[in-house]
Amino acid sequence: xxxxxxxxxxxxxxxxxxxxxxxxxxxxxxxxxxxxxxxxxxxxxxxxxxxxxxxxxxxxxxxxxxxxxxxxxxxxxxxxxxxxxxxxxxxxxxxxxxxxxxxxxxxxxxxxxxxxxxxxxxxxxxxxxxxxxxxxxxxxxxxxxxxxxxxxxxxxxxxxxxxxxxxxxxxxxxxxxxxxxxxxxxxxxxxxxxxxxxxxxxxxxxxxxxxxxxxxxxxxxxxxxxxxxxxxxxxxxxxxxxxxxxxxxxxxxxxxxxxxxxxxxxxxxxxxxxxxxxxxxxxxxxxxxxxxxxxxxxxxxxxxxxxxxxxxxxxxxxxxxxxxxxxxxxxxxxxxxxxxxxxxxxxxxxxxxxxxxxxxxxxxxxxxxxxxxxxxxxxxxxxxxx
Numbered sequence: 447x448x449x450x451x452x453x454x455x456x457x458x459x460x461x462x463x464x465x466x467x468x469x470x471x472x473x474x475x476x477x478x479x480x481x482x483x484x485x486x487x488x489x490x491x492x493x494x495x496x497x498x499x500x501x502x503x504x505x506x507x508x509x510x511x512x513x514x515x516x517x518x519x520x521x522x523x524x525x526x527x528x529x530x531x532x533x534x535x536x537x538x539x540x541x542x543x544x545x546x547x548x549x550x551x552x553x554x555x556x557x558x559x560x561x562x563x564x565x566x567x568x569x570x571x572x573x574x575x576x577x578x579x580x581x582x583x584x585x586x587x588x589x590x591x592x593x594x595x596x597x598x599x600x601x602x603x604x605x606x607x608x609x610x611x612x613x614x615x616x617x618x619x620x621x622x623x624x625x626x627x628x629x630x631x632x633x634x635x636x637x638x639x640x641x642x643x644x645x646x647x648x649x650x651x652x653x654x655x656x657x658x659x660x661x662x663x664x665x666x667x668x669x670x671x672x673x674x675x676x677x678x679x680x681x682x683x684x685x686x687x688x689x690x691x692x693x694x695x696x697x698x699x700x701x702x703x704x705x706x707x708x709x710x711x712x713x714x715x716x717x718x719x720x721x722x723x724x725x726x727x728x729x730x731x732x733x734x735x736x737x738x739x740x741x742x743x744x745x746x747x748x749x750x751x752x753x754x755x756x757x758x759x760x761x762x763x764x765x766x767x768x769x770x771x772x773x774x775x776x777x778x779x780x781x782x783x784x785x786x787x788x789x790x791x792x793x794x795x796x797x798x799x800x801x802x803x804x805x806x807x808x809x810x811x812x813x814x815x816x817x818x819x820x821x822x823x824x825x826x827x828x829x830x831x832x
Contacts, residue, residue, distance in 0.1 A: 448595075448599075450480055451579075452578060457469075457546075460568045461517070461546065464568040465544055466537060466547060467544075467545070467547070467568050468547045468569050469481065470550075471550070471572035472617075474595070474613060475572055476574075477548045478521055481521070484546070485519060491516070507529055508532050514543040517543065517546055518544070518546070520547045523549045524550060533562075533566075537566050538566075550624075550625060574595070574598070574704075580598070583817070585800075589727070591610075592610070592702040592704015592705055594702060594704060603713065607708060607714075610707075613705070614705065615635075618638075619631045629668070634671075639709050641654070642706055642710050645698065646699060647726070649695050649698045676701065679734070681697045681745065681747050682696050682747075683695070684746035684759050690752065691752070692750050693751065697747055701730075706723075706730065732798050739819065742760040742762070744760065745760045755782060755786070756795075757771045763830040765793040766791060767829065768790065769797075770783065770797045770798070772798070777799045783795060794826075795811045796822065798814050798816060799816065800815075802815055802817065804818045812825075
């Protein structure tokens, strides 16, 4: 079992601040396992609302939960959204228990919790394993299989791929309807597979709409659904007031590269390295790992119609930093990099690559090996103090 230390520490701080902590994430990402690791030997009671017996136990929730002490864990809370109102009443009482609620990411659930439990709930977003948890030396395996625990820990590549194929099917056929999303699974599966071919590219609703014989509005709603359930990332463009035409469409990424590879029927590393999407897959993998590692409050890409582009822009302590992702073992500086540094006033730009060496390229540009990615937070902090 992989101990998810960062999330455990984050939960500890959150539950000391708020009476209710909500762990949100896609299905099968490890929310229940994390909750059990966090509770450990503490005084706690569990309710799994996928079990009829536990739903019956909560037929009178105010009576049952009102006498609870310690930590109350409620798993799959989206099954009984009416519990939010009960929890609001209970946590306002003195000496109330602390609540750890778990649920698959659903826009309706998040909105319901935010509105009903305003000022009482803190959200913790949980995604699959990252390099911070498994070690940078495992990046090839993580890139191919993705971070879902059962996929990453599978005994063989065949078992991992089979799990992901089954996940895609059950996610569309069972999980989304349970979240109140009723779109024919065949339609949404076709859209998801088509979107996989746009991974790392600008979102073009019109092109996808023509391919599926649907309206632009419908296509955008499908994208928002997959974004809301945390399987797709929309990276928004950054705008600055310069005299250049800038790209305004978001870039789209399948957040877990294991799912991306299953959608594209990439079964092993040999197929991946020879596939046309390998560069885009690598870019998405690195960008998702950076979000897990840096946890920025805001992140963007930047591009102009003339071709200057930055894969990731984020701010830290009031200063802008940039990341370029290159699928080459020995990246070199480009004209675009210097344009980006000047136009965006970057304090530093890192070029992240799969090669073995980290080295300075110029005073303001560094090549950073994926093997050294875990050092990036310290490098950002050091640059911000200059």
